[in-house]
Amino acid sequence: MTTTRANSTEAHADAPASTVTLRGAADEPIVASVRRAGAGREVVFLHGLVGLNEHWEGVVSRVESRLACTTLELPLLELTGATCSIRGVTDLTIQFLEQTIGKPVTLVGNSFGGHVALRIARKRPELVESLVLAGSSGLFEKTFVRGAPVRPSREWLTEKIGELFYDKSNMTQSDLDRAHAALNIKSGARAMVRLSKTARRDHMGDEISLITCPVMLIWGKQDVVTPPSAAQGFMDLMPDARITWIDKCGHAPMIEAPTEFAEAMLAFDSELSARPAGA
Numbered sequence: 115m116t117t118t119r120a121n122s123t124e125a126h127a128d129a130p131a132s133t134v135t136l137r138g139a140a141d142e143p144i145v146a147s148v149r150r151a152g153a154g155r156e157v158v159f160l161h162g163l164v165g166l167n168e169h170w171e172g173v174v175s176r177v178e179s180r181l182a183c184t185t186l187e188l189p190l191l192e193l194t195g196a197t198c199s200i201r202g203v204t205d206l207t208i209q210f211l212e213q214t215i216g217k218p219v220t221l222v223g224n225s226f227g228g229h230v231a232l233r234i235a236r237k238r239p240e241l242v243e244s245l246v247l248a249g250s251s252g253l254f255e256k257t258f259v260r261g262a263p264v265r266p267s268r269e270w271l272t273e274k275i276g277e278l279f280y281d282k283s284n285m286t287q288s289d290l291d292r293a294h295a296a297l298n299i300k301s302g303a304r305a306m307v308r309l310s311k312t313a314r315r316d317h318m319g320d321e322i323s324l325i326t327c328p329v330m331l332i333w334g335k336q337d338v339v340t341p342p343s344a345a346q347g348f349m350d351l352m353p354d355a356r357i358t359w360i361d362k363c364g365h366a367p368m369i370e371a372p373t374e375f376a377e378a379m380l381a382f383d384s385e386l387s388a389r390p391a392g393a
Contacts, residue, residue: 131167136209138197144206147187148214152178155243155383156219159185160207160227162249162366163309164275164293169224172372177379181220186210190226190309191302198305199312200226204233211241218243222379224368225249225340229313235325236318244328244386246379247348249337249365252318254344265298280336280364322351329355330382332375334363356382 136144149167151174159170167185174183188206196202207230211219220243223231228250235242266274271293276282296302329352333345342359349355358378363370 134210134214136206136213138193138195138206139202140195140197142194142197144189144193144197146189146206146210149174149185150183152181152183154181155386156215156217157181157183157246157379158211158215158219158221159183160221160223160230161185161187162225162227163190163306164289164296165224165227166289169366169369170222173368173375173379176372176376177383180380180383184215184219191296191305193305193309194301198308200229200233200309200316201312203309204230204237208234208238208241211238220244220246220383222246223248223250224366226251226309226313228252229316229318232318232322232325233316235327236321239325239327242327244330244382245325246330246332246382248332248367248375249334249340250331250344250348251313251340252316253322253347254340265303266294268294271297277338278365279370280334280362281370284366284370319347319351322348323353326353328382328386330378331355331357332367332378333357333359334365334367334370335359335361336363337365339365 132148134146134148136146138144147167161169167187170185174185177183186207188203190203193202218241221231221234228247229252231245231247232250232252235245268290271290275285275290275293279285297306331345331348333342335342345357349357360367360371360374368375
């Protein structure tokens with residue numbers, strides 16, 4: 115795609131925020147932040163390990179005229195026990211879909227959020243109409259935490275978070291500040307390590323071909339975390355997948371290229387709408 119890019123800070127952020135309380139594996143309350151905007155096909159956006167609802171705003175502002183958009187922000191670095199795992203987060207997200215949406219949706223997931231979307235498509239396929247995956251783990255990823263110091267410095271985090279982007283200017287000071295604060299708290303660092311390890315150990319190679327819903331892959335050509343070979347692996351294994359490559363883009367295309375990301379989503383929506391019922 116060759117459309118003009120726009121920074122996600124220009125995005126629509128007027129949709130009212132609300133909270134929803136979910137229950138963890140030990141019945142502990144987990145308070146998630148939710149934003150809803152738009153109308154049309156139901157779409158739920160799932161963020162990565164250090165993601166926020168606001169990271170989707172650039173995309174949502176460009177698709178909400180045709181899609182009913184819900185962004186779900188879970189406090190991943192505050193999770194503990196069995197809830198602090200890829201399976202635990204999958205179960206929390208299933209709760210949310212059942213309680214709040216109540217019908218099949220398109221799940222849009224980046225990185226860890228893509229992995230959660232894949233898990234839901236396997237565990238509860240009746241909840242998933244289609245998938246949009248961007249830099250998803252599940253087959254291969256370069257872990258963020260391997261070799262991480264106990265209390266990472268701002269310099270170390272600047273380097274590591276910078277690896278997520280082709281254009282390092284897309285790394286915001288607020289994201290760096292938030293990551294530095296969260297990972298210098300023992301519980302936050304522990305949660306990051308545990309979530310990352312459980313995702314890495316949850317290799318879905320044998321299960322990917324069993325996901326039969328339509329899938330759109332949106333991938334940065336310069337993604338070094340989940341490289342293009344990972345996207346090709348999904349393409350080779352999934353029976354109903356197609357891919358949009360974005361040049362000069364890294365692991366977070368919804369931030370670096372919201373226009374291209376939105377165009378790919380809308381084209382996918384048009385394709386789904388043109389399909390005969392039940393196809």
